[in-house]
Amino acid sequence: MKIGIIGGTFNPIHLAHLYIAYEAKCQLNLDKIIFIPTGSPPHKKDMEILEASLRxxxxxxxIKNYEDFEISDYEIExxxxxxxxxxxxxxxxxxNELYFITGADCLMDIEKWKYPEKIFKLCNFVVFNRAGYSKKNLRIQKEKIQQKFNTNITFLDIIDLEISSSIIRNRIKEGKRIDFFMPREVLEYIITNNLYNYCNKVMKN
Known part of the structure; x- marks a missing residue:
């Protein structure tokens, strides 16, 4: 079985996450995608992150209405x-055969991760582009990492939607609408639980 792994804080999850997962499943012919919300990410210790169960x-x-999308609480537990x-x-x-799907920023920083050599032995490393990273620099880094760790890195061919969780959180602080960026079910969960200090003012603007 070919399994895609997408980890992240998902603080909150948005449409770009779903789009990337869907494209990875189609382009790589994966059997399923597992979303894994992080518990305590070592690279975001100083960042204010919503409580894990809420994320x-x-x-x-x-993801509940998407076929072959699953969620795991492994890192939370x-x-x-x-x-x-x-x-x-x-x-x-x-x-199974694992496909770890991550952003361009992670490719650039992978040598700072704990035991990158183990990561490359355990999975196929799949990278999607992000705003602010040139294709030239990514290609140079890809070739460097492939040679250093004797591995092969796959680039996903996707449209850059330029949506981020930080943009969504900032828009909430500014009293701006966020319904353009996420599934209706997620927006309703944020409203019902008053997450990120969401208030009625946002929907009126």
Whole structure:
């Protein structure tokens, strides 16, 4: 079985996450995609992140109507910091082939991650572009990492939607609408639970 792995804080999840997952499933002919909300990400220790169960519930609401999309609470239930190589070890077995799907920023920083050599042995490393990263620089980094770790990195051919969780959180602070950027179910969950200090003012603007 070919399984796509998409991890992240999902703070909150938005349409770009779903689009990337769908394109990865189609382009790589994957059997399913597993979304894995992080528990305690080591690279975002100083960032204000919504409580894990709330982020998990938003991901669940976002993907529940998509065939072959699943969610795992592995990193949330795991004690301590969440490292990618440990997550991949958890899901890897003789019956599956893992495809770790991540952004251009992660490719540029992968040598700073814990045990990158284990990551490349456990999965097919799949990268999608993000605003602010030139294709030339990404190609140079791709070739460097492939040679250093004797691996092969796949680039996803996708449209850059330029939606981010930080943009959504900032728009809420500014009292601006966010319904353009996420599934209706996620927006309703945010409103019902008053997440990110969401208030009625946002919907009136």
């Amino acid at each position: 998990y519930n938003m991901v669940y609401e976002a 795991k004690k301590g910091l969440s490292y990618t190589f440990e997550t991949l070890e958890h899901f890897k077995n003789d019956d």
